[in-house]
Amino acid sequence: MVFEELAVEVMADLPSDRARHEVLALVERVRAAPRAWPDVRDPGATEEIREAFSARCWIQYTPHAGAIEVREIGWAG
Incomplete structure (x- = not known):
């Protein structure tokens, strides 16, 4: 699993x-079944981008063979 720089910063700033x-x-659930979540890429885009949600957080990620790249993390808690 790879975290982009912004995702690393968000993880460091989480409140607890x-x-x-x-x-x-959530990342582990996504890693286990990366294509179970909706594809949200813009029409015509070639890079697959998906989003997954839990009770208070969400992630945007790109699945790769055997791994995921976490692009963005959101926290609503």
Whole structure:
């Protein structure tokens, strides 16, 4: 799993260990089934971009063979 720079910054700024745990749990669920979440790429775009949600967080990611690249993390908690 690869985190882009912005995602790393968001992880560092999350308000608690519980928040980080929730984000990482979502990342693990996505990693186990990366194409189970909706593809949200713009029409005509070639790069696959998907979004996954949990109770208080979401991630935007790109699946790669056997891995995911986390592009963005959101926290609403």
